[in-house]
Amino acid sequence: MSLNDEGLTLEQLDKNVKQRLAQDHFHNIIEAIQWASYNGRREITVHDWTPDECQMLVEIGLDVDDVGDGLWIHWPEQQK
Numbered sequence: 001m002s003l004n005d006e007g008l009t010l011e012q013l014d015k016n017v018k019q020r021l022a023q024d025h026f027h028n029i030i031e032a033i034q035w036a037s038y039n040g041r042r043e044i045t046v047h048d049w050t051p052d053e054c055q056m057l058v059e060i061g062l063d064v065d066d067v068g069d070g071l072w073i074h075w076p077e078q079q080k
Contacts, residue, residue: 043075
């Protein structure tokens with residue numbers, strides 16, 4: 001089995017790898033939010049983010065602010 005059994009071009013492979021890395025990065029941000037929330041926090045600051053990730057966070061209902069050196073992500077306290 002080779003890395004390119006599907007006959008993809010180098011450009012397609014590169015695009016697929018970059019897309020997967022972006023998905024993994026966004027997943028890591030979501031995990032950090034979940035961990036912070038689990039530990040009673042209502043905010044985190046992410047220093048490595050993209051505008052697309054920022055938009056996706058807004059779309060799922062989180063509040064975000066660009067604070068110059070990072071993205072401040074915050075959310076309301078959960079009702080018990």
